[in-house]
Amino acid sequence: MKKQTVVYRCSNCGHTEPKWLGRCPECGQWNTFVENNVATRVAQASAGADAYSLPIVAIDPASGTRLPSGISELDRVLGGGFMRGSAILLGGEPGIGKSTLLLQACAALRSKGRVLYVSGEESPAQIRLRADRVGAIKDNLEVFCSTDLDKIMSVMDSTRPILTVIDSIQTVYTPEAGAVPGTANQIKYNTQNLTEWAKTHDSVIVFVAHVTKDGLIAGPKAAEHIVDAVLAFEQAEGDLRSLRATKNRFGSTDELGLFRMDEDGLHEIVDPSGVLLVKRDGEIPSGIAVAIVYEGSRILLVEIQALTVPAKAGITRVYSDRIDASRVARIAAVMEKQTGLRFSDQDIYINVAGGVRISETGIDLALAAALYSARTGQALPSGAAMAGELSLAGEVRSVRQMAKRARTAQALGFSQVFGPREGPAGEGLAREGLAGEGPTREGLAGEKPIRKAVPSKDPSQKDPKEGQVMDWRAVDSLKAAIRALMGAGKDATPSTLGIRTQSREVT
Ligand code: TYD
Ligand code: MG
16 A cells, blocks of 8 residues: 555645645635645554554553642642643633643642643743742753744654643644634644644643633634633632633533732632622621522632613613623513512623622522612621522522531621522431521511521531521522511511512502
8 A cells, every 4th residue: 555645734624635625625715735744644643554443441541541730729620630632722811820820730740751831922031930930940841932833743752741831822833824823724723733742642732822801712713622621711809810611521611710829829729718708897788699609619608799770771781791691681580570679671780709700500599689689779688698599480499509508608607598498308408417406486477497507517617606506598489588688687677578669669
């Protein structure tokens, strides 16, 4: 058989042909075929004459193992560390700390083997200065400053790194994929070739990608399809940074990693439960509710702020970039239906203090409470935290780990927790050591009995405040929740119990 030495690869879609064509039969683009040496190497390895399948029992399971980065916040977002033979894209606005995070990860990587940090943006001296600053001077860390794909790949061939960082993918250039660096063609082509290298060498490759203010990876969306995981590094408030996976073939996309940028690099926030809370003395303003959310595997207490103002010109809008705006609209609609409070003529503004994006459905109840409080001008009781998902019919649906959420809120000094009961007949509560002990007292009108619970003895949990007894109010409808909330901490008066306002009277 004649050995093929040259292939032509479409720089748009990666399709290969044995001879040059004017138009790619795969994607239909014109003049995109380029003679490809790197691809030849890959093509021989992956599509060559020695292609064969393997019996599943003969596959070495160790080849799919993880390399923990040594930074637990990063590892959790990845699903337990870098997966061998995988490619990861780390996106973020310039200056957010992508280079810092990856340099720290390179230095902290616990597995044996060389680590290669390729930079097309900084000089070796600049990288050395940053490494000194964040304590990333390690023997096995190699630095290579170049933007040339062929040079980068030949360094990879000789270094054989277990982890390669390409900072950034937008600077990598090969003459085979068009004239200008940073174009969609260049990025796709380079990402594909570097990813194939990582897969065939059972190593990990991480691409840094700059994103625009709208959160789009500048250049190609297509690079996101090539890699196994896409991480978004975002600025929350001040020096707080959040890390999330928007795509992850080897883990969940629910996990949230939190860091603080400091003089000497990024520091993990190991216990984030209270970092997003706003410290307040005494009364809280109206429009504010505290939600107990379960983001990934951790509980966070977040303050939700709502503002409603009459809409101008008859068109209403929801302004919410931390919580999905369609969820806000849905909760406002449920609220209007259940309580008669008018939201359909209001502009709604929603913010999450601390600036972290929240995706968990357990935030519904607090969102509803914040909206109610904003619309009526009545503040919620301080010391109240809540969790619960709302159905379109206004029922409060159960959320996972309600008891654990309640305990976390209690440990942070919240005296009342509003939420669904957990499991049938409070089974979950009993199991968690929260029910069945201490007196129960009658709830407010129409509300379920209030459980007074003794704190859990679980040593992994934080100790509750000295002598504090948790007041957990199980609510199963939005109406009951609002009634309980507005009546809590003060005498329930008809004006706070009857959910009617001026706007209702007008209509
Ligand atoms: P950098 O990692 O260069 O961001 P990116 O690669 O995403 O563009 O970090 C840039 C910012 O972080 C810069 O404004 C300086 C700041 N910084 C610190 O505050 N402390 C540090 O230890 C380091 C290395 C950077
Ligand atoms: Mg950088």
